[in-house]
Amino acid sequence: MFNPYALGGWTAAANLNADSARNTVPQPSIFGALPYPTQDPPSMFISFRFTSFSPSILDCTVVGPQAKTHFHISTDIPTPGFTTIFNADNEPMTIIEWLPNPVLEIRGIVPKQRVSEWLVLSPAKRYRTMVAQGRTFIWAPDGESICLYALGLGVPQTHARLTREDGAVALEITAEAIRIGLLPVCVTAAFLLQSGRNID
Incomplete structure (x- = not known):
């Protein structure tokens, strides 16, 4: 059965295909409509x-x-x-x-x-x-x-x-x-x- 959440990298008990070490940096919405957290920039x-x-x-x-x-x-x-x-x-x-x-x-x-x-x-x-x-x-x-x-x-x-x-x-x-x-x-x-x- 196809699970769309597994392809996104979300971790859940039911998501056996997810790799919790992968994709640790927040990714922006593919449509750009939702805000997403950013990492603090290094000191300039x-x-x-x-x-x-x-x-x-x-x-x-x-x-x-x-x-x-x-x-x-x-x-x-x-x-x-x-x-x-x-x-x-x-x-x-x-x-x-x-x-x-x-x-x-x-x-x-x-x-x-x-x-x-x-x-x-x-x-x-x-x-x-x-x-x-x-x-x-x-x-x-x-x-x-x-x-x-x-x-x-x-x-x-x-x-x-x-x-x-x-x-x-x-x-x-x-x-x-x-x-x-x-x-x-x-x-x-x-x-x-x-x-x-x-x-x-």
């Missing part, structure tokens, strides 16, 4: 932490997944008046000169310029505009965080989120933002925004 952010403050973020380490060191930040060493952000290969990635109007360069990404011209404060002082990788972004407060949004049409897309924690600063960044080369830019911007120094 990858977490990095500015840690090991010595004594502040001006001298610290940036660790990523599996507590791997991705960057380290050194101020006034080897040159007074400068902060250098080194990559995992211990190569200088970002150089900031603490002049009355601080200047920065992110090697191969942002040419040497004033910080205030790269992280431009809005007239109402509510957000900062930043240009990187040929695109314009905005750093804006969102509750306890400062978020990085891409400027464009439609709903703003969050690319990164910066949050102060006890003894650390958390930078969460999307895999897409890393793919398009924003990790060094976000680390540099996060450092500047949390440095406690005048950047305007």
